Amino acid sequence: MNTSSFPWLIVLTVLPLVGALAVACLPPAAEALAKRLTLAWTLLVLVVTAAIALGFDVNAKRFQYVTSYPWISQFGIRFGFGVDGIALVMIVLIAVLMPVVILASWHDGRTGTRSVKTFFALMLALESTMIGTFVSTDTFLFYVFFEVMLVPMYFLIGSFGGARRQYAAVKFFLYSLVGGLFMLASVIGLYVVSSNAGHPSFAFSDLAKLNIDPGVQKWLFLGFFIAFAIKAPLFPFHTWLPDAGAAAPIGAAVLLVGVMDKVGTFGFLRYCLPLFPDASAWFAPVVVVLAVIGIIYGALLAMGQTDMRRLVAYTSIAHFGFIALGIFAFTTQGGTGAVLYMVNHGLSTGALFLVVGFLIYRRGSSNIADFGGAAKVVPWIAGVFFISGLSSLALPGTNSFVSEFLVLLGSWANQPVATVIATAGMILAALYILLMYQRTMQGKLNPDLPEMNDLSRREAVVIAPMIVLILALGFFPKPVIDVIDPAVKATMQDAGKSDPVPTANSGGRK
């Protein structure tokens, strides 16, 4: 474990921001340089992240690389940083996705209303704020990152997006902002509670020790919950996502759905469960119902879409339902499955979005009906599309299976009815993926299809690491689970939950 006091996490958070400034300072004409510099910079961030991940000791205490500096000392607000296993896998996910996404966005940014370098600078700025959200351990600092994160994404959608980008960007911004305001109220509320308890603080480690009155807990929980439920998003807070996902440039869409939205489910685990255990238990039935509705509703809507990007966005709503179910089932397997799901969903949906991007680049349309029989002309693209789809429908051997299985396995004991309904989502997932694949890739060749080249070398480099990770984590998930599991156990302990004992061993329920 890392015992030196070198502020690695601060470096990691600031590093992409420095890159963003550097890219922004380039002359507007130096497009190629801006791209290359951004790519190199994200690779550098990946290296630093890898070093941090390698230095993380899964057997040591929960929070590592802990650093804390005073910021606004009148209110006890600090620059508090630290990662547990959950945050660690998320920043690794960010670091892995960034270079992939930058390379995939090589020709994006030209269609926007701003310069190409702005696009890439915004991407780096986004990386910085996303990392900051996951590594901050001071609640107020978390809130700041949570809100600031919206800014680069707002401009990415609004300036570089497709049709209806203004509408989508504003909708996205407002939904998130409103959620954030609820959270701010609760963050302040927490501070008040801690002051009353004699030790005013925003630090997670202090707040987790508080014994908050159950009545107060409910209100504070709600503030956080609404913010996170919009972010994730859970049904019925989801309607901004299909618009944003469809309007954002593909690279930004990958980060939006693959990473940013996970802040919501991350927040459930980091803040809602440990800080408000009574309220979490009290609200759990509501959340579970919303989660299960989301699973079925998202899947049915995905089936009804005519646009591939909207379709993928709706599948994510179903997937977020699974994640929320796992978290609010209050078992180690459910929680670990949920966190693993957060990582895996980033990979599978990321890959799906990227391949859809390849198709849009060739066809100039993301409309399903504009394709048909395309596997004949672009067999390699069809192949990677299919594997990404298999990951999305959670086929064993792909990464997502392990997480979906763990979520459902962990949910069964505490939420049997919800689990049974959720398993219907497995069938629907197969339907929406295979329907999309059939309509775009199989059947008779659409005569309107233009000449299309198969996977280019750049695209192959983009998609190959995703496919490799999808398969590798499908067969060897243990290294990632080992990182996540202790942090989830600690979270469940904070929430006062213990795993159900096998009924045949407990002697009960015959």
Added chain:
Amino acid sequence: MLAAQPLAVEYTAASGALSTAWLLIALPALGAVVLLLLGRRADKWGHLLGCATVGISFVLGLWYFFTLRGLGNRSVSLDLYTLIISGNFKVNAGLLYDPLSAVFVLLITGVGFLIHVYSVGYMKDDPGRRRFFAYLNLFVAAMLLLVLGNSFLGLYFGWEGVGLASYLLIAFWYYKPEAATAAKKAFIMNRVGDVGLALAIFILFATLGSVSYQDVFSGVGRMSTTTVTAVTLLLLLGACGKSGQFPLQAWLPDAMEGPTPVSALIHAATMVTAGVYLIARANPLYNASHTGQLVVCSIGAITLLIGCIIGCAKDDIKRILAYSTVSQIGYMFLAVGLGGGAYAAGILHLLTHGFFKAGLFLGAGSVMHGMKDQVNIRRFGGLAKYMPITAATFGIGYLAIIGIPPLSGFFSKDPIIEHAFDRPGWTGWLFGGIALVGAGLTAFYMTRLMVLTFFGKPRWTEDIKHPHESPPSMTVAMIVLAVGSVAAGGLLAFHNALANWLNPVFGGATEQTPAEVAHKIPALAVTALVLVFVLAGVALAVVIFREGTAPQEQPARSVLVRAARANLYADAFNEAVFMRPGQWLARALVYVDNRGIDGLVNGLAAAVGGGSARLRRLQTGFVRSYALTMLGGAFLVVAALLVVRLG
């Protein structure tokens, strides 16, 4: 109340030769990966690699088989690595090599190898031959994983893996819309079954804290009868999906859209029998639940009748064989549902069926090969003269499937019918009677197929001048399978060989030879009765179809024929009850989501905006009013939730 006696299940750790058993799976898996990754560069030799990996796996299978024979404890477990460990849930990626999986390994790699060889000739002119062999290799690897896994999760990996391979192979000619649709249908209906399997796994973990075979089978005694029954029924749902059993049988005939070697290997000899394997493997659970066993028997009996009835009404040579498969697997389900000594009978029938049904399908493929890919038996006739080898091998398969002694089918089907009659109470008479009638019907529709295809006057379409025999690369596999169809049954039943071999798996239940068992009806009497039914079926079909038949489908004269031609309305039912309401629901929800939930938010925006005109004037427009209404909307939703929760 606790279920029946606990069963001590002890697996020994693999050592020596058996510690390399993972090679069985790794070789074909590697073949698939290489063939897919190299792309066109491997077109020239891809089929050879495909055959080689499976061939070597078969040789390894033989080696392991004889190694296992020399061991004291013939249940050998090989843990490869820890797959998942989370909280108190731990599962290893590991293999179980025991008499049951050993037999399956030989069936899968043996028949698999023959069909690979056959495909070299059959797919010769197809530009996608390399891809075809890649998928076939993938299938063999997944199927081996299915039968070799040492936990329910390992089985599940293989279970969905073969589903994937089946999808890819049915949709091999993906540019044919029917093939793509059939593949999707197969995958979805299989997933319905898989959900059952998944839920069974969840219950096992919640009850016993483990999903490994060893822990589960040792822990059956600690489970309540209700739990055991629930698990057995959920496993059965999975088995029905994979094996095309009622009510999930409708995908299997459509799967015939795939190339014929696929139908032979996956949709006849191996994958579709996975359900039988699952129930046989989980026999400690089924033994502990009478309800579970009764339901398995009932599903088997119902399906075997359904398959026979529809088989009589079809004109497509592959679909007749497909429904025949449905029906024969029904026999196997009946057998494993009966339990006890019938477990071995079920596995025996599975093995002999693997030979003769694969042979029949390859024969059908050979006929299609010579008849420009036509499948309508009304337009065949008199082919025996032009395709002597095909006719002879097909004929042997035909005699075997209808159960003429001393061919394979006789030795495997007869004991199932005997065991069915032996079941205590009226259900014994019922299941035995159904199995008996099924044997007669099987004889009828198979004779119809045989006569209309190979005998009588030609009724060919105009474009067919000279039907030709297939090349040796194809006929070799047919001949080998025909030899198996003749001899396998007798050899495996000789001195109860297979039953004794499988005995450790079934906890001693299959030890007794059939002669030692006290029968309700004497065995000879059952045999004679079965033969009477079979010969009657044959005679009836010969009388009706001796002179050939009309080249077009004639109007149905009875309700039963009409229903049978419509697959007993299974597709119509699925469409009416699931598909159309599902489509309607999806469309309705899209409408609601676009106009409803968003509309609510937007509507609220208008309401708030209208209600506070002043505010509106103060604030410049859309963005902020939207924010406000968002706020209102969020409050509303939360309030509604709270009301629900508090109420």
